[in-house]
Amino acid sequence: MLLRKECHLRVLEEKDLELVLGWRNSDRIRANMFTDHIISLDEHREWFEKVANSLISKHFIFEYNGSPKGVVNVTAIDTHNNKCDWGFYVGGDNLPPGASLAMGYLGLEYIFEVLNIRKLYSEVFGFNTASIKFHKKLGFIEEGYLKAHALKNGRYEDVVCMALFQDDWLETRDNLAANCFGGEDNHE
Secondary structure (H helix, E strand, C coil): CCCHHHEEEEECCHHHHHHHHHHHCCHHHHCCCCCCCCCCHHHHHHHHHHHCCCCCCEEEEEEECCEEEEEEEEEEEECCCCEEEEEEEECCCCCCCCHHHHHHHHHHHHHHHHCCCCEEEEEEECCCHHHHHHHHHCCCEEEEEEEEEEEECCEEEEEEEEEEEHHHHHHHHHHHHHHHHCCCCCCC
16 A cells, blocks of 8 residues: 555656656557657657646646656646646556556645646547546546547547546545555645
């Protein structure tokens, strides 16, 4: 079982760009992303410059025992409708069981308890059954199915629309925390 003190989200910094770019360009990550071309370092830096002080997106590094292991992106933050999107991936190796669930938990905690978002939305390729299962484990529900919706590797792929509401998060948060971190105090 992981300890809460071993797992953190911190703001993505310029010093992280080359590491994150390596993860993002890996076959394993690109296979499930909507943008799947190899990203150049210049393109990655341009993206970072756009989002570094953005009011509509927040980007984090997930750390386990002080070592970067993944990314959580909160995007399309809409304060009028109090909703946003998210994306995430584990990039690092040698993670203990449950680390990806802890990363998801910390992302949800930030979205619902710091940003005070009402609805979190996610789009997942229909073929990405692992991500769909992961979302459901975090409490997401399937809201819709978009047939032949997004071009991926020369084919139009189906997309599953998933959502989690703040009220549902607040009801299930403690059980999810227990699954991630055991019985320790989870609200630092």
